[in-house]
Amino acid sequence: MNRRDFIKTSASVGLSAVSAVSIPTAILGMSELSEDSKPAILGGTPFPYNNGPSWPILQGEEKESILKVLETGNWCRSGSSLNMNIQFEEQYAQLCGSKHCIATNSGTSALVASLAALETGPGDEVITSPYTFIATVNCILAHYALPVLADVDIESFQLDASRIESLITENTKACIPVHIGGAPANLDAVFNVCDPKNIPVIEDACQAHFGEWNGKKLGSLGKTGCFSFQVTKNLSCGDGGAILTNDDNLAEKLFACHNNGRGKVSSLDFRYGSFRASNLRMTEFQGAILSAQLKNVEKNAKIRNDNGLYLSSLLKEIPGIYPAKIYDGGTSAWHLYMFRINPEEFGLSRDQLVAALNAERITCYGGYGAMDWVGYVKNVYNTKAARRIYSEKFLEDWGERIQLSQNIKLCSEAIWFMQNQLLAPKENMDVIASAIRRIQKNTKAIASL
Numbered sequence: 001m002n003r004r005d006f007i008k009t010s011a012s013v014g015l016s017a018v019s020a021v022s023i024p025t026a027i028l029g030m031s032e033l034s035e036d037s038k039p040a041i042l043g044g045t046p047f048p049y050n051n052g053p054s055w056p057i058l059q060g061e062e063k064e065s066i067l068k069v070l071e072t073g074n075w076c077r078s079g080s081s082l083n084m085n086i087q088f089e090e091q092y093a094q095l096c097g098s099k100h101c102i103a104t105n106s107g108t109s110a111l112v113a114s115l116a117a118l119e120t121g122p123g124d125e126v127i128t129s130p131y132t133f134i135a136t137v138n139c140i141l142a143h144y145a146l147p148v149l150a151d152v153d154i155e156s157f158q159l160d161a162s163r164i165e166s167l168i169t170e171n172t173k174a175c176i177p178v179h180i181g182g183a184p185a186n187l188d189a190v191f192n193v194c195d196p197k198n199i200p201v202i203e204d205a206c207q208a209h210f211g212e213w214n215g216k217k218l219g220s221l222g223k224t225g226c227f228s229f230q231v232t233k234n235l236s237c238g239d240g241g242a243i244l245t246n247d248d249n250l251a252e253k254l255f256a257c258h259n260n261g262r263g264k265v266s267s268l269d270f271r272y273g274s275f276r277a278s279n280l281r282m283t284e285f286q287g288a289i290l291s292a293q294l295k296n297v298e299k300n301a302k303i304r305n306d307n308g309l310y311l312s313s314l315l316k317e318i319p320g321i322y323p324a325k326i327y328d329g330g331t332s333a334w335h336l337y338m339f340r341i342n343p344e345e346f347g348l349s350r351d352q353l354v355a356a357l358n359a360e361r362i363t364c365y366g367g368y369g370a371m372d373w374v375g376y377v378k379n380v381y382n383t384k385a386a387r388r389i390y391s392e393k394f395l396e397d398w399g400e401r402i403q404l405s406q407n408i409k410l411c412s413e414a415i416w417f418m419q420n421q422l423l424a425p426k427e428n429m430d431v432i433a434s435a436i437r438r439i440q441k442n443t444k445a446i447a448s449l
């Protein structure tokens with residue numbers, strides 16, 4: 001494609017919500033901007049680049065559906081004749097190939113309810129990944145249980161399944177692999193360790209809508225699979241969540257756990273199950289938005305996958321750049337495009353590369369900081385209530401089991417692009433690669449800034 005065609009396509013993305021890229025008029029008249037030109041951080045002209053549509057994108061039916069809920073007064077799922085929650089649950093379960101879906105008010109609530117339904121409590125241990133959003137750990141602490149963090153596989157950014165076995169004790173209650181970035185954890189390896197020991201696997205699929213493992217949708221393979229519909233997620237209603245399960249009994253219990261112990265009964269039937277429960281329900285407004293948002297969700301997943309794989313094919317050729325590996329049999333949902341920089345090989349630190357890319361107007365972030373998880377949990381449990389369960393000495397011993405050297409390294413080398421950047425026309429992937437190559441040709445000058 002020549003420069004003029006390229007500018008034409010990147011400037012006319014055909015989506016009304018696209019954040020317009022203003023291409024400097026100077027470039028339009030210029031001959032091909034080459035990788036030998038000066039990087040933007042050194043005063044050069046940024047390549048024309050499109051960060052993708054601003055997010056979320058209205059799909060058309062949202063307004064009408066919300067107004068219907070508003071005007072009928074059917075705002076809560078209990079007693080609603082519009083069945084916005086139920087409709088969404090049926091659609092989502094079907095799209096994901098799962099038997100049951102329970103909508104919740106957040107992804108965190110989906111995780112909390114999953115652990116509640118498994119009767120997790122004080123003294124129980126839950127094995128999970130340190131490279132995740134804090135909710136994955138907080139849902140464990142919500143039950144006064146102990147997170148046991150297994151280090152990451154730095155190549156894939158996912159929990160290193162080979163470390164699970166040595167962390168299992170008689171107190172292990174569950175394992176929560178996180179499909180970070182939307183890319184699958186190594187589920188076969190996780191099930192191979194957990195299944196023989198009857199340790200239930202809860203998939204944290206909060207970033208992994210419509211990702212796949214061996215042809216099955218992520219979130220449909222574990223005892224439960226938990227999703228988030230928070231506004232940045234690939235499927236969104238502001239805040240919201242869902243739990244998938246194929247287990248009929250567990251589905252009933254999950255429903256009751258999120259509905260103060262009450263089953264799927266009329267709103268005036270006050271019978272309760274005898275287990276710890278809460279109100280974690282989704283409103284009908286959220287259900288209405290989600291059903292409308294399902295419209296292009298699979299089409300967008302395909303676009304992200306095509307662009308993500310294409311970007312990896314370009315970036316892996318650049319010395320010192322390592323796209324996150326996707327395990328064989330897996331398809332990423334691409335909530336994040338994740339890669340690592342090896343600072344010695346590349347010639348810049350991670351933060352220097354992020355700054356240089358941002359100067360090119362290419363949005364990117366360093367991602368999760370290396371959280372001191374042991375210190376965090378010790379602080380959270382430094383209360384009178386927690387001390388009745390966990391002495392200082394006990395937490396000291398627990399902390400010694402947790403070794404996260406790979407996670408610390410990963411957190412200093414990772415760079416993320418966001419999911420909507422993968423919805424931009426394919427040429428923008430070429431621009432990212434060109435920009436990184438141009439930056440690499442000038443590492444000495446950039447490092448001395």
Ligand SMILES: *Cc1c(COP(=O)(O)O)cnc(C)c1O
Pocket residue numbers: 106107108109132133135136178180204206207227228229230239240241
């Ligand atoms: C977003 C997210 C959650 C929590 O979801 P909320 O809807 O924000 O409560 C949990 N785990 C991961 C990995 C997430 O990205």
